[in-house]
Amino acid sequence: MNIEVSIPTTPAPVLRVEGLTKQFKMHHLKRTLFAFDNIDFELREGEFILLKGENGAGKSTLLRTLYRSYLPRGGHAYYHTREGVIDLASAADVDIAVLRRREIGFVTQFLNARPRVAAEEVVAEPLRLAGTYHAEALVEARRWLGAFGVKKQLWAAYPSTFSGGEQQKVNLARALILPQRLLLLDEPTASLDRDARNALVERLTQLKASGVAMIGVFHHPEDVTGLIDQEIALKAVKIEDQ
Numbered sequence: 001m002n003i004e005v006s007i008p009t010t011p012a013p014v015l016r017v018e019g020l021t022k023q024f025k026m027h028h029l030k031r032t033l034f035a036f037d038n039i040d041f042e043l044r045e046g047e048f049i050l051l052k053g054e055n056g057a058g059k060s061t062l063l064r065t066l067y068r069s070y071l072p073r074g075g076h077a078y079y080h081t082r083e084g085v086i087d088l089a090s091a092a093d094v095d096i097a098v099l100r101r102r103e104i105g106f107v108t109q110f111l112n113a114r115p116r117v118a119a120e121e122v123v124a125e126p127l128r129l130a131g132t133y134h135a136e137a138l139v140e141a142r143r144w145l146g147a148f149g150v151k152k153q154l155w156a157a158y159p160s161t162f163s164g165g166e167q168q169k170v171n172l173a174r175a176l177i178l179p180q181r182l183l184l185l186d187e188p189t190a191s192l193d194r195d196a197r198n199a200l201v202e203r204l205t206q207l208k209a210s211g212v213a214m215i216g217v218f219h220h221p222e223d224v225t226g227l228i229d230q231e232i233a234l235k236a237v238k239i240e241d242q
């Protein structure tokens with residue numbers, strides 16, 4: 001007799017956030033603004049967290065703090081790298097730079113368009129830096145530019161001359177071409193047309209299935225309903241006199 005035993009496996013942890021707090025000191029007003037206070041959550045491989053909350057609730061600030069564009073005021077964000085655990089709240093800048101290159105992606109609607117670099121080269125760059133041959137990286141870059149609806153005539157043109165929506169599509173193709181372990185998504189669909197939003201959701205679905213963990217704010221949260229594992233609602237900020 002052949003008995004198949006299936007042992008449920010829990011996906012490996014990617015990020016454990018404990019008591020994370022971010023304040024902005026407004027010295028000229030002698031006030032402290034709590035962008036978020038004492039946040040706890042855990043994110044595992046292949047999981048997707050939707051961040052919710054009204055304007056000014058601290059959603060972008062939380063993503064930027066996890067990407068370490070901001071230093072938190074307190075708490076921890078234990079990130080499980082391929083080699084070991086590192087606290088994003090206190091890690092050295094040099095370690096953060098390595099993680100940003102290899103494991104943690106930040107996706108916004110804004111492209112930092114460099115002058116005189118073709119769209120296809122902009123998109124191919126992360127693959128090139130990861131060791132893919134130029135010709136192969138370009139083929140893949142063109143595939144993703146096409147998938148996000150950037151017209152073929154624009155692939156060799158400079159994104160600094162593109163419309164806002166076209167720049168956003170180049171940005172998404174670049175940000176999502178190379179699978180990361182953790183993706184921080186800050187309103188990536190804002191001002192995208194329907195086809196590009198569909199292409200983005202399709203790519204996020206593939207990445208989730210391959211184990212990429214994601215946390216994001218979405219202008220159209222209904223786009224990602226099928227991906228959500230947890231929702232975190234942030235509350236409006238608290239302001240204290242110093």
Ligand SMILES: Nc1ncnc2c1ncn2[C@@H]1O[C@H](COP(=O)(O)OP(=O)(O)OP(=O)(O)O)[C@@H](O)[C@H]1O
Pocket residue numbers: 024033035053054055056057058059060061062237
């Ligand atoms: N660099 C900064 N200096 C001072 N205050 C800041 C700074 N960045 C953000 N804030 C404040 O922190 C609060 C949270 O801002 P944040 O952009 O994170 O909100 P949000 O939830 O993403 O809002 P929205 O939905 O409008 O994008 C706001 O009151 C904002 O003014």
